[in-house]
Amino acid sequence: MNAEEGPLKGIKILDIGTMLAAPLAGGILADQGAEVIKVETPGLGDLMRYVGASRNGISSLWQITNRGKRSLALNLKTPEGINILHKLVEKSDVIIHNFRPSVPPKLGVDYESLKKINPKIIYLSVTGFGDTGPFADRAAYDNVIQAFSGVAYSQADLETGEPRQYYQIFGDKLTAIYASQAITSALLAREREGCGQEVKLSMVDALASFMWADVAGLAMFKGEGATPGQEIARGVPLIKFKNGYGQAAPLNDTHFHGWCAAFGVDSSAPELATMMDRMVNKDKLEEVCAQVFENAKELDADETIDKMVEADVPCAKAMHLHELPEHPQMKANNTFVESHHPVAGNIVEPKNPANFSKTPAGVGFHSATLGQHSEEILKELQFDAEAIEQLRADDVIA
Numbered sequence: 001m002n003a004e005e006g007p008l009k010g011i012k013i014l015d016i017g018t019m020l021a022a023p024l025a026g027g028i029l030a031d032q033g034a035e036v037i038k039v040e041t042p043g044l045g046d047l048m049r050y051v052g053a054s055r056n057g058i059s060s061l062w063q064i065t066n067r068g069k070r071s072l073a074l075n076l077k078t079p080e081g082i083n084i085l086h087k088l089v090e091k092s093d094v095i096i097h098n099f100r101p102s103v104p105p106k107l108g109v110d111y112e113s114l115k116k117i118n119p120k121i122i123y124l125s126v127t128g129f130g131d132t133g134p135f136a137d138r139a140a141y142d143n144v145i146q147a148f149s150g151v152a153y154s155q156a157d158l159e160t161g162e163p164r165q166y167y168q169i170f171g172d173k174l175t176a177i178y179a180s181q182a183i184t185s186a187l188l189a190r191e192r193e194g195c196g197q198e199v200k201l202s203m204v205d206a207l208a209s210f211m212w213a214d215v216a217g218l219a220m221f222k223g224e225g226a227t228p229g230q231e232i233a234r235g236v237p238l239i240k241f242k243n244g245y246g247q248a249a250p251l252n253d254t255h256f257h258g259w260c261a262a263f264g265v266d267s268s269a270p271e272l273a274t275m276m277d278r279m280v281n282k283d284k285l286e287e288v289c290a291q292v293f294e295n296a297k298e299l300d301a302d303e304t305i306d307k308m309v310e311a312d313v314p315c316a317k318a319m320h321l322h323e324l325p326e327h328p329q330m331k332a333n334n335t336f337v338e339s340h341h342p343v344a345g346n347i348v349e350p351k352n353p354a355n356f357s358k359t360p361a362g363v364g365f366h367s368a369t370l371g372q373h374s375e376e377i378l379k380e381l382q383f384d385a386e387a388i389e390q391l392r393a394d395d396v397i398a
Contacts, residue, residue: 006033006352007359011187014039014088014095015069016076016109018046020142020169021203022098022126023065024176029094029183030068030364031352037088037377038069038368042398045073045370058344058367067349068364073371073398080396082108087381089117094183098126100137111198120196122186124179130202140203145171149207154215175206238318239293241301245318248308251275258311262304263292337363371398 011034015026023038023046030036040046052061075081086108089095095114097104104110104125111123125131128140129148143165146152151170152163182199190196212219218226238245250259253274260267265288271281278285296304301317308315319327325336325348338348352361374397378388391397 004033005359006031006361007356008184009033009359011035011094012092013037013183014085014092015097016085017096017098017126019048019098020061020065020172021175022096022124022179023048024173025124025126025179025183026069026096027065027067027364028176028180028352032354032356032361033359034094036069036364037373038066038071039074039076039085040071040370042073042075042371042395045071049370055344058341060347060349063341063344063347063367064349066367069368070373070377071368071371072374072377074374075396076107076109078394078396080391080394084378084381084391084396085109086114086117088377089114089121092118092121093187094122094124096124096126096179096183100139101125101127101131102137115196115198118196120190120194122183122190122196122199124183124186124199124201126175126179127200127202129204131200142169142171142203145203145207149204150211150215151207154211171203171207174210175201175203178206178209237293239296241296241299241304244301246301246305246315247318248313248315250313254311255313258313259308259315260288260292262307262311262313263295263299265291265295339363339366341366343369374398 008029011029013026013029013034013036015023015036016039017023017026026034026036026038038046046062046066048065049057049059049062052059054060054062074084076085095109097109099107099109105113111125114121114123127136128145129135129138146165147163149171152165155164155166156162157164179201182201186197186199218228220226238247248255248259250256256272256275256278257267267288269284269288271277271284272288305315305317324330330336335350335353336348337351338346341347349363351363354361375388378391378397383391388397
């Protein structure tokens with residue numbers, strides 16, 4: 001599935017960010033048809049090239065984050081490099097970065113400077129803690145932001161209360177999704193109003209906003225009078241079968257009684273008849289739930305899940321990621337795309353999850369090697385061969 005005909009066809013984006021939060025936003029938009037130029041430091045390039053599982057020097061994280069982008073190796077610490085970037089800004093719709101707040105003015109890539117070159121530019125900056133305040137210029141990575149924003153305590157061990165963090169780059173990826181949505185909103189506003197604008201987004205704001213609805217608990221209510229409730233996502237632990245794990249969500253009465261029946265547990269007691277009865281008789285409920293989990297240890301996962309499905313109980317078997325591409329449901333969804341990367345070989349990766357009926361998104365072309373498109377991009381800016389060679393000799397490009 002080709003992303004070039006996606007809903008953002010014709011939109012030109014400059015990605016001068018590093019690592020994940022800002023570049024992944026550009027990657028999401030590239031999957032939806034935007035033309036994205038990835039600006040990297042000559043020599044080393046973006047550090048994401050070297051993080052995560054890899055083959056032949058191509059990391060999976062780099063491919064997913066930067067597919068569909070052209071690579072320009074450009075030294076932004078030189079006047080010539082900034083001049084080239086300014087020429088690109090003239091022709092761009094969006095520029096994104098995740099520098100610390102003090103960096104853009106020093107480089108000449110702050111919003112006030114760039115809007116003079118292109119008043120219609122959409123300028124999105126991602127920061128760790130925000131662009132003002134006591135933490136504004138602190139260095140920030142995903143694990144640091146998870147700790148500060150309350151994620152770690154929201155994942156605390158139920159018995160010990162010890163905070164834990166996600167085993168993935170949760171904050172960066174979530175911020176990237178918010179960033180891509182904000183960019184498309186700004187583009188829509190520009191279409192209506194005819195003007196560009198600056199969009200500021202911090203990782204701590206993104207994480208706090210995302211978590212507040214279901215894990216903030218009593219923090220939502222100022223003052224007295226509020227009562228704690230059950231945390232929805234942590235209400236039912238994984239079920240351990242004799243040959244695997246599964247999950248179920250027996251929320252209403254039909255679900256609950258079907259759930260018990262699938263595990264051979266009697267739920268006919270009057271104290272368990274309705275949700276209100278079960279809330280009042282929590283000791284009886286806990287007794288029955290404990291029996292379900294005990295019986296599960298001797299039951300086959302697939303057979304028991306089939307029984308729950310027949311009873312319309314929301315449930316699923318716990319899957320490993322490597323199992324997903326071959327699963328019949330994921331194949332029906334056309335979630336995964338297989339291709340041959342010119343360096344990494346055969347790869348499988350998920351397409352953009354949004355399915356557009358008129359302007360289908362897909363998977364951008366393979367991630368570029370460092371500076372792969374430098375000469376091509378400079379020629380589009382009317383630099384001749386001699387000028388390009390001189391820029392290369394002066395270490396402005398690579």
